[in-house]
Structures are given as structure tokens and as C-alpha cells.
Amino acid sequence: MVFCTYRDPDQQAQMLSNLTRFANSDMSLGWRQRQEKLAALLAVFEQAATQEFEQAITAGDVQGKMRKYAHVLVSLDGGAKAVDMFIDSCPVVRERSQFGDPIYCLDGMGDYSFDQSYSFFAKLSTAFNEQVAIIDQVFPPSVNVLVPLLRQIGKVVIAEYLTVVFDEAHRTYVESYLKAISATCDQCLKWAKTLRPISASGHDFHEAVDEIIASIFQPHITMYLAEELSWFKKKSDAEVSEWERQLSEQDASMQSMFMSNVNRQADKRDFLTSFKKVVMMPVNVLPTFPKSSSSFGSKPATAKALLNGDALTTTPTGAAGQSQASTRSSSPGIINGGVTVSVNKSATLLPEPPTTELAAKAAIMKSRLEGIRSLFSIEVALNLVHAAKSGIERAAVITKLNGGQFMEQSRVQCELIFIALLQTLGMRHVKEGFDQAVDHLSKYSPSKASEHKKSSAAGLSPLVTFLELANVGDLIQQMLDVFYEQELVATKLTDRNDYLNPVSKEKKRFEQMLDTRVAAGLHKGIEVLMDEVEYVFATFQKAEDFNPNSSSSSSSAWNTDVIEIGPSETARRVVDIVSSHTKMLVGSTDKNMLDVFNQEVGMRLFTALCKHLKRQRISVSGSIRLISDMNHYHTYILTLRNKDLLQFFVALRELSQIYLVDPSDAKALAVIIADGERFKGIFRAEEVYEFAERRADWYSIKGKVERAMYGIGCSVM
DSSP: HHHHHHHHHHHHHHHHHHHHHHHTEEEEOOOHHHHHHHHHHHHHHHHHHHHHHHHHHHOIIIIIIHHHHHHHHHHHHHHHHEEEHHHHHHHHHTGGGOOOGGGGGTTTOBOHHHHHHHHHHHHHHHHHHHHHHHHEEEEEESSOOOOHHHIIIIIIIIIHHHHHHHHHHHOOOOHHHHHHHHHHHHHHHHHHHHOOOGGOOOOOOOOHHHHHHHHHHHHHHHHHHHHHHHHHHHHHHHHHHHHHHHHHHHHHHHHEEEEETOOOHHHHHHHHHHHHHHHHEEEEEEEOOOOOOOTTTTTOOOOOOGGOOOOOOOOOOOOTSOOOOOOOOOOOOTTTTHHHHOOOOOOOOOOOOSHHHHHHHHHHHHHHHHHHGGOOOHHHHHHHHHHHHHHHHHHHHHHSSSHHHHHHHHHHHHHHHHHHHHHHIIIIHHHHHHHHHHHHTTOOOOOOOTTTTGGHHHHHHHHHHHHHHHHHHHHHHHHHHHHIIIIITTSSSSOOTOOTTTHHHHHHHHHHHHHHHHHHHHHHHHHHHHHHHHHHHHHHOHHHHHHHGGGGHHHHHTTTOOOSSSHHHHHHHHHHHHHHHHHTTTTSSHHHHHHHHHHHHHHHHHHHHHHTTTTTOOOOTHHHHHHHHHHHHHHHHHHHHHHHHHHHHHHHHHGGGTTTSSSTTTTHHHHHHHOOOTTTTTSSSSHHHHTTTTBEEEEHHOOOOOHHHHOOTTTOO
16 A cells, blocks of 8 residues: 555655554554564565665766665665665775775885875875765765764774784884874874764764774774883983993093003013113213103103094194194084994094003093093983984874873873983983093092193193083983973973872982982092192192292392292182182082082182191291282182181181281280181181291291290299
8 A cells, every 4th residue: 555655765665664663552463463564565675775775876876866765765764774885885995995005104114104194094085075975965964874984984994004004013113113103193183184074973073083083093002102112211221322332432442542552561671671780880870861851751642532532633733832732522423323433534643652551541541531521422312302202292192082091091101201211311321421420530630640730721620521511411401301391291291290290200309310410520529629729739839939038049049038929820820720610610500509519619728728838838028928829819719709618718818917927026926826816716726826837937936926825934923
């Protein structure tokens, strides 16, 4: 009756659908047989409509039979058959090889090619949007065909394509695998934004798309995040290990070069042979050796900074007799992610190595001290930071996927990469560099350093090189701070205010390690600086500076009444040495550390001056030069702006007045010695008395001074 009354397939489908709903209320006798007959009729009708719909798809009759029989099937039972058939016969699914071969995403070297995957998603987007237009024409708005089609495309087309890419990349080269995961995830998210929704897709279309993309990458996320962290650790360890290997090889080659001309057995034989000849020779035959000898007076070869990759060069002596050579070192260059030494092939021939063991060891020490500044490298730090930046940026893409578990996993992994950066750069590189620098500083001896006389003004002291190392360490810390703010805090991958966060803890640990190592190096550097100051005192301070009448030479006998005004050369040299080093810390270290450093340097200088004074003989005429020296030291301490430290040098300046008192006025000298307030409690009377004993005329006035101080020789009547 239905087919006789209604000739239109759509009307027939509607009537059959109504009969089906009506039959569900049939409870009378024979209802099961009637439902079976109706179901058989529906099956025949649905099969006929489905065949017509399939033929229309094959013929490409979108506006005709495809649209007609799609509506018929929708009216019959909701259109599930039509949707499944459309998806199965969709060219995007059936002809997926047209979008590209996944093998071509890797080139012959195993590197990932962004262009191939980009082309894949571009073609896929175009083909999908064409199908969207067909869906919009064929199916009624009540049927959501777009999301099921997209789910099938994600499962069959995209997932299969990416799985082949990922597996091949992981097998070939891990870094290509990491790039492929991140790049395709980003491209897939951008591809989702190009999809054109229709009215039938619903309001949750974009959420459904995000879920589909998340399901595509879900099987790979855990492995990818683990590989990302592992890859960074291996890369950073290899970078630092290569740097350490280069330094070790350079150090070994340096020692080999300097010790190459040293023959201990030959030296012993030559010395014994010469000694026997001298002993057996008559006394009047012994020659008078000149002050300078061409064979014994030559300076040991100057070692350039081999550890820094600089070429060894010799500079010809100018007209003034001064050779100019640059001692500024640079860090080894970076080639293909590794460290290599950049040696200047066009440099002149290397100088002759030292011929004695003492000279060779001195040259090795000097080269190591000059190489302190390159014990860790800003280039290595930059390489590690760039590697961490790449890893974090790749992992951060995963946070864009729909699903809280992906966001949390990738966020934690980004934090772990930064923690690994701090640990590798801090414990493996910076800490080791500072430890070696302190070790090299501890072996420094000013008396054995070559060309020491030039070091006071030229800044060749080992402390200078350590301060340059500290500047590099400070620069690395600032670089890490900027990286932390831009890559983690700004992108909300970590919370700066969460003090329990592992990143905050590790960052603070790195800063504490750096401060501790700098402090240890500065402590050792201060010792080296004071050793150098005491060396200058011992070698450059002349006895005539503070006691002009002590010179027995005829050239100075007629000039004993002339008093020179102004600080001595030794005082100028000491102030130049100390001030040049303290100024290097300005702007590169924390103010508190700078104040502590200046305080310690000032107190050590004060102690060294006190020891130095107790080794001198000071006359009244020489006290003018001594007072000038003390004023010179006092003026320098004023520049440090430390009131507590200044009091010591004020007391030292007052102490120098005891040498200006005339020998005839012993009572006034005794009053000065006993005046504790004059020295602000810094010097006790017993200590001032010890300094007074260094007067050149002390033994002639000692009795008078002691009688004035202690009343020796007085009697009670």
C-alpha cells in the first residue's frame, strides 16, 4: 500500500519510518511476525536506496541522486548507512597516497624536512574543504557528517602518515624524530584552523577537532618527552666533554712543548763537569762574569694562551726597546656544535722552548694563569642554552594539545630540561672551571713569575684573569636569568613565585654555587694579590727611601740634605696593583660581595704595610717620604668608601708621625707612643713602641724615651 500510494522515494522512506515507530506499540497477537516482515521490507528498501546512493557517488551526481538518496536514507533511519558509505568512498580516505610519501620527510642524511609535511597538510586541507562543500550540498543540516569524516581522516590518513615518519626518524636520527614530533604537531594544529565548518557540524566542532588531533599524537607523547630530555642531556654532556677534552689536549701539548728542551741527566752532567773544572782551577784564573750574559741572561720563552686557541706569535722589538704583544685571550671557537681550537696558521715561528726545568715550569704556570679566563666558555654556555631553548620550545608545542594530561606532562618536561641545563652548565662546566682556576691560583708564586716587573701596570696579575673568569660567570648567570624569564615564566611553563618548585630550587642552588666559587676564587686571588704586594715591597722598596743617609755610595753622599717630596715608586706601584684589581669587580659582582672584597683587600694591605714597616729603618729625613706613602695609601682607601676600613689607614697615617719627631724631643715621642686615643684603639702602646724601634736613631734615644714613658732611673726621696 505504501509503495502504491506514494511514488516518491523520500515519501516512501518517511512512511516506512513512521510504520516502524508505530509497530513498536503493536502488542496484539502476531506482532512478532508483523515486525519481521516490516524489517525485511525496510532492509530491501534501504539496500535499494543505498545502491542508488553509491551509484550516484561513483557518477559524481552531487546535486542529483546523491542529494536525493542521502535525504531518503536520512528520512528512513537517520542516514547512518549514507554517512558510512560517504566516508568509505571519500577520496581523501581512499586515495590518501596522493598527499605524499612519508619517507620523503627525511632526506638522505636523516634530517627532517619541514616542507614535505607542510605540503602534506596543505594538500589535505584543500581536499578536505572540497569534501566539506559536497557534504553541505548532499546532506541535510540535521546530519553531522563532518566530525565522523574528520575522525576517520585522523585515524586512517594523518595517524598512519605520521607514524611512518616518526618511526623512521627515530630509527635514523633522534634529533630528527624530536623535530618531526614538534613540527607536525604544530602544523596539525594550524591545519585544524584552516578547516571550514558547516551548520551541521555543531558548536563544538573545534573542540572535537582538538580531541581528534590529541588522539593522533597520544601514542607518541610519552616517548617523545622522555627522548627530548634524554637528547638534551646527551648533547650537553657531549658539548662539555668535548670542551674538557680540548683543554686537556692543549694543556698536555703546552707542557710537552715547554719541557721538550729539558734534559735532566744532561743538565746534571754539564753542571758537575763545570763544577769540577771550576774547583780544580786556580783562584786567580777564575774569570769575572759580566753583569749580563748572552747565554745565561736570555729570558725564558713567553707562553701565549694556548688554552684559548690563540696562536703563538713573536713581536719584533721597537725602537724604544719594548715589544708589544697582545695577551688578551679568546675562547675556543665552535664548529658544528663542537669545540675546536682556532690556531693562526700564518703566525710566525714558535719561540724556542725553555732549556731548563725551572724556566719550563715557570712558563707552564704563566700560561695556565693566562688561560684561567678560558676554563669555561661563554660559547659552550650559549650552545647549551640554545639546545635547551630548542628542546623547551619543541616540548611547549605539546601544551597546545587538548587534554590536561598533555599540558602537565610537557610543562614538567620543560622544567626538567631547564634543571638539566643548570646542572650541566653549573656542576659540569662552571664549577669545574672555577675549581681549576683556584687550583692554578694556589700554585702562583710572584717571585717565579716571568716579566713580573711589567705586571703592575699592564694588568697581567693572575687575579686579573680570574676576575675575567668571574665576569664570564656573571654573564652566564644573567643569560640564564633572561632565558628563565622569557622561555619559562613568560610562557607560563613555571611559576616564579612558587618557591617549592624544583626549578626555583635548582636555580637558587646554581646561584649559590656561583657565589661560593667566586668567593673562594676571590679569597685565593686576594692571597695572590697580597703575595704580589709583598713581593713588590721586598724587591722595589729601597733602603734609601726611608733612610737616605744609609747609602754609602759617593753619588748620594753629597745629596743627603735633599728631601724628596711625594710617594715612593713602591707605594705608587702597590696602589696601582691593588686599585687596578679592585676596579675590575665594579659592575660585575654584587655590591655586598664588592664591599666584602674591598674590606678584605684593605685589611690585608694594612697588615702587609705593618709588616713592611717593621722591616725598615726610618730616619727623620726619610719620614717625609714615609708620610707621603701613608697619605698615598690613605687617599686610595678613601676611594673605596668604607668608613670602618678608613680608620685603620688614618691610624697608620698617624703612626708615621712618630718618625718625624726630632731625636732631641724624646719626651714628645714618648707621649705619642703612649697616647691610645691618637690611634683610635687600633694600635696599642706596645705595638706603637715596636714601630718606634724601627727609627734609625732608636738606640741613641731609647733610654730617654723609656725614662719618659716608664720613669726608669727615677728615685723616691
